[in-house]
Amino acid sequence: MARPKPPKIEPNEIPTRPKDELEVFLEKLYFRTLNSTRQLESGNLNKEWIAFETLGAIFPVLDGGLTHSDVKTAYPVQNWQDHTVEIPIGLLRAIVAGWQKYQASKSLTLGQSFGFEHLNRQGKSPMRTVSQRIDKNLKLAASVDVLYRQIGEEDPKNLASVLAEVAEKFGVSEKTVERAYAEYRELIQENLERVRLMRD
Numbered sequence: 112m113a114r115p116k117p118p119k120i121e122p123n124e125i126p127t128r129p130k131d132e133l134e135v136f137l138e139k140l141y142f143r144t145l146n147s148t149r150q151l152e153s154g155n156l157n158k159e160w161i162a163f164e165t166l167g168a169i170f171p172v173l174d175g176g177l178t179h180s181d182v183k184t185a186y187p188v189q190n191w192q193d194h195t196v197e198i199p200i201g202l203l204r205a206i207v208a209g210w211q212k213y214q215a216s217k218s219l220t221l222g223q224s225f226g227f228e229h230l231n232r233q234g235k236s237p238m239r240t241v242s243q244r245i246d247k248n249l250k251l252a253a254s255v256d257v258l259y260r261q262i263g264e265e266d267p268k269n270l271a272s273v274l275a276e277v278a279e280k281f282g283v284s285e286k287t288v289e290r291a292y293a294e295y296r297e298l299i300q301e302n303l304e305r306v307r308l309m310r311d
Contacts (some may be wrong), residue, residue: 133172137185140168145187163210170207175202248291249299251277255292256299 137180145164150156159278169182213224222228222237238243258273274292278285 114221133177133181136172137182140165140185141187144169148187151299161244166203167207167210167214167236174204180293195257250285251281251291252287252295255288256296 144161147156147161147164151158151161165186169185172178172182179195186192209225213219216224219230219300220228223230227238229237254277255270255273258276259270262269262273274285274288278288281288
């Protein structure tokens, strides 16, 4: 299925001064987004596409120093004007960069544009799989750390028994637990130290 056409707003059309040029830009975006929401009602577009498209168009002016109050007239949905949250600009910039890469390409999938899927798909797992593996290994390592501290860290034999106990609990091999603990032990200790400092 062909992709919906990207917004007819080029980066060089985004003005910073004077205000009348900004109003023209916001008006243009308003009608672009209004038309998209009507396509949502007819089922041609979905809300996720409209969200990415609108964010990609409005973010450059926000990144340039304008506020929500300055640009909210570009939103044809009253709820968008009235209800907002504060989000770190670095997070939004990463999202917009991935979206712009997707729009500029004729071949990349959305997942590839955001780096969630590798281009050659050979020997590399999707980012979701990598993230799930990290979470699993962190959980294994944290379980080892907790038990190891409880029984005492001085005796090396204690670590072997802890690895075996954690492996049995999670239904994995002792080698898997050992690798996870070796990889994330220092990170867990650093996080514990941060917790202590935050609570002091």
